[in-house]
Amino acid sequence: MTIMDTFSAKRRMPALASLPAWPRVQALVRTAGWGILLVPVLVLIGTQFTRTIPWPVMAILAVVMIVLAPALAADLAALGLIGFGLYAVYFALRTPGPDNTIHPTSVHAQPGGYYKVLNQQPSFLGSTYGHGVLLDLVAGVLLLALGCWLVPRTIGRHARLATRNAALASRVSRLTETRGAAVDTASAELRRVERDLHDGAQARLVALGINLRAAEHMIRTNPDAALALVAESRRNSARALGELRALVRGIVPPVLADRGLPDAIQALALDSPLATEVDMRLPGRPPMPVESAVYYAVAEALANAAKHAGASQVHIRAAHQAGMLRIEVTDDGHGGADPARGSGLRGIERRLGTFDGILAVSSPPGGPTIIVIEVPCALSSPKTSSC
Amino acid sequence: MRVVVAEDLFLLREGLSRLLEAHGCEIAAAVGDGPALVEALLSERPDVAIVDVRLPPTFTDEGLRAALAARRQLPGLPVLVLSQYVEQLYARELLADRAGGVGYLLKDRVFTDDQFMDALRTVAAGGSVMDPEVVAKLLVRHARDEPVTRLTDRERDVLALMAEGRSNNAIAQHLFVSEKAVSKHCTSIFDKLGLPPSENDNRRVLAVLAYLNS
Numbered sequence: 349m350t351i352m353d354t355f356s357a358k359r360r361m362p363a364l365a366s367l368p369a370w371p372r373v374q375a376l377v378r379t380a381g382w383g384i385l386l387v388p389v390l391v392l393i394g395t396q397f398t399r400t401i402p403w404p405v406m407a408i409l410a411v412v413m414i415v416l417a418p419a420l421a422a423d424l425a426a427l428g429l430i431g432f433g434l435y436a437v438y439f440a441l442r443t444p445g446p447d448n449t450i451h452p453t454s455v456h457a458q459p460g461g462y463y464k465v466l467n468q469q470p471s472f473l474g475s476t477y478g479h480g481v482l483l484d485l486v487a488g489v490l491l492l493a494l495g496c497w498l499v500p501r502t503i504g505r506h507a508r509l510a511t512r513n514a515a516l517a518s519r520v521s522r523l524t525e526t527r528g529a530a531v532d533t534a535s536a537e538l539r540r541v542e543r544d545l546h547d548g549a550q551a552r553l554v555a556l557g558i559n560l561r562a563a564e565h566m567i568r569t570n571p572d573a574a575l576a577l578v579a580e581s582r583r584n585s586a587r588a589l590g591e592l593r594a595l596v597r598g599i600v601p602p603v604l605a606d607r608g609l610p611d612a613i614q615a616l617a618l619d620s621p622l623a624t625e626v627d628m629r630l631p632g633r634p635p636m637p638v639e640s641a642v643y644y645a646v647a648e649a650l651a652n653a654a655k656h657a658g659a660s661q662v663h664i665r666a667a668h669q670a671g672m673l674r675i676e677v678t679d680d681g682h683g684g685a686d687p688a689r690g691s692g693l694r695g696i697e698r699r700l701g702t703f704d705g706i707l708a709v710s711s712p713p714g715g716p717t718i719i720v721i722e723v724p725c726a727l728s729s730p731k732t733s734s735c
Numbered sequence: 736m737r738v739v740v741a742e743d744l745f746l747l748r749e750g751l752s753r754l755l756e757a758h759g760c761e762i763a764a765a766v767g768d769g770p771a772l773v774e775a776l777l778s779e780r781p782d783v784a785i786v787d788v789r790l791p792p793t794f795t796d797e798g799l800r801a802a803l804a805a806r807r808q809l810p811g812l813p814v815l816v817l818s819q820y821v822e823q824l825y826a827r828e829l830l831a832d833r834a835g836g837v838g839y840l841l842k843d844r845v846f847t848d849d850q851f852m853d854a855l856r857t858v859a860a861g862g863s864v865m866d867p868e869v870v871a872k873l874l875v876r877h878a879r880d881e882p883v884t885r886l887t888d889r890e891r892d893v894l895a896l897m898a899e900g901r902s903n904n905a906i907a908q909h910l911f912v913s914e915k916a917v918s919k920h921c922t923s924i925f926d927k928l929g930l931p932p933s934e935n936d937n938r939r940v941l942a943v944l945a946y947l948n949s
Contacts, residue, residue: 582846585843585846586843586846589819589842589843590843593819593820596819596820597820602818602819602820602822603822603824603825605795606788606789606795606796607795607796611824614824615822615823615824618822618823618824618827618872618876619823619872619876620876621875621876621878621879660879
């Protein structure tokens with residue numbers, strides 16, 4: 349059972365049989381343990397209190413408990429019903445029959461050496477001796493039946509909640525971990541952008557200003573030198589543009605922003621020195637951050653295939669099925685890629701993790717290397733072009 | 736030469752218009768978004784259009800799409816596409832109809848205005864001009880292909896310059912050789928790549944680009 353299944357489970361009391369095997373065993377053992385402890389206690393309480401509180405009141409209390417109890421205790425309350433049912437049956441069977449024969453258990457030793465028949469003792473239904481035995485029996489059997497019917501259902505609910513709690517706990521720890529990674533990645537990325545701007549375009553613009561100022565001074569006295577400075581300034585501005593372009597490509601690849609994932613991956617394939625075949629049909633666009641993470645994952649896979657795998661052909665397949673975007677990058681290289689060694693793939697894995705995505709690498713020595721990227725996401729309907 | 740300019744940034748649009756006028760071009764229209772561009776191209780039918788890839792309203796590849804749409808209605812309408820970045824994918828789409836009269840250059844190529852005006856004239860005359868960056872990427876992709884490996888270094892230089900859309904004369908000047916030597920290299924390149932020989936400059940460039948794009 350996946351986390352998603354747990355969250356989408358309908359809010360009904362599931363039958364015990366609908367639980368997977370292991371949670372069912374756990375639930376049964378847990379409730380059986382409570383049953384061994386609780387049922388005798390409840391039978392005991394029943395024998396002590398039904399003399400003062402009539403059993404229908406007790407049964408109604410038990411039903412109210414089941415309704416009001418948090419799901420975690422409902423199965424215990426249902427066990428209570430079984431306890432009361434058992435007591436009612438027991439009470440009916442120990443009461444003397446209508447022919448007034450004395451049942452040994454209702455004969456009490458009296459001081460003075462003779463026996464007195466306690467024929468005034470109320471029956472379980474509160475009636476006097478000899479009446480309502482049948483009613484007690486029927487009520488006891490009904491209570492037992494109700495309890496037996498309720499127990500597996502309430503155990504199911506209890507177990508389902510326990511499973512959901514466990515799933516929630518693991519989800520929270522996963523989110524904490526990936527959120528940390530996402531924040532780290534984002535701030536590292538910002539630092540890189542800042543550094544690149546500082547050392548690149550910014551520095552060139554400063555040089556540009558200085559050169560132009562110098563040219564301003566020289567333009568009358570030494571026009572040739574001024575001209576040379578202006579020409580250099582122009583070259584510098586072109587270089588600054590080049591650096592900015594590379595930087596922007598690293599933030600949002602242009603084709604990805606313009607066209608979306610399939611065309612962006614097609615563009616990656618065209619830029620790759622390997623013969624790359626792209627087989628990709630998506631009925632809509634994934635959310636932008638997912639597109640971006642998947643794009644860089646494929647870019648890394650392609651770069652690795654060209655740099656390390658000695659591959660000559662790469663095949664990229666993508667499909668979206670049952671809420672899962674799946675991309676497979678296969679190369680015909682010599683294999684032996686180890687995701688634990690390369691920091692590139694680990695970074696990609698962290699980035700995908702933010703979206704509950706995974707990256708799996710199969711790369712036996714001798715190849716082929718297959719990299720599978722899976723990200724759960726919904727696709728938005730394709731935008732209609734305006735021209 | 737009557738030119739339509741499509742660029743959404745006012746400063747660049749004005750700068751470009753001034754540069755073109757300084758070189759004796761007439762600005763038929765200067766527009767700032769995709770739909771206006773299609774309209775201007777279809778109504779003005781300029782000798783050449785200079786189009787920025789990214790235009791409003793979508794700020795995606797609106798300019799490229801508008802230019803391609805206009806060329807579907809007016810086949811061979813000369814379009815020079817300018818962009819802050821060059822993508823092989825877009826180059827391929829521009830060249831797909833094999834009608835020629837397309838150019839695809841980085842915006843900063845405008846800085847060297849003589850070469851830029853040469854490129855503009857080539858496109859207006861039905862030639863094809865590709866940015867050296869696109870050509871470099873195309874060559875990288877074919878670097879390991881059998882026929883390309885048989886080219887000499889000099890032949891590869893000539894191939895690159897030819898793919899950029901330069902004439903034999905321009906290639907000769909660039910490589911400091913005679914035009915005759917360039918034409919000898921061209922024959923050899925066409926021979927090695929198995930392309931049919933052609934005397935027409937424009938058709939020769941298209942053949943080379945089609946080969947590299949395959």
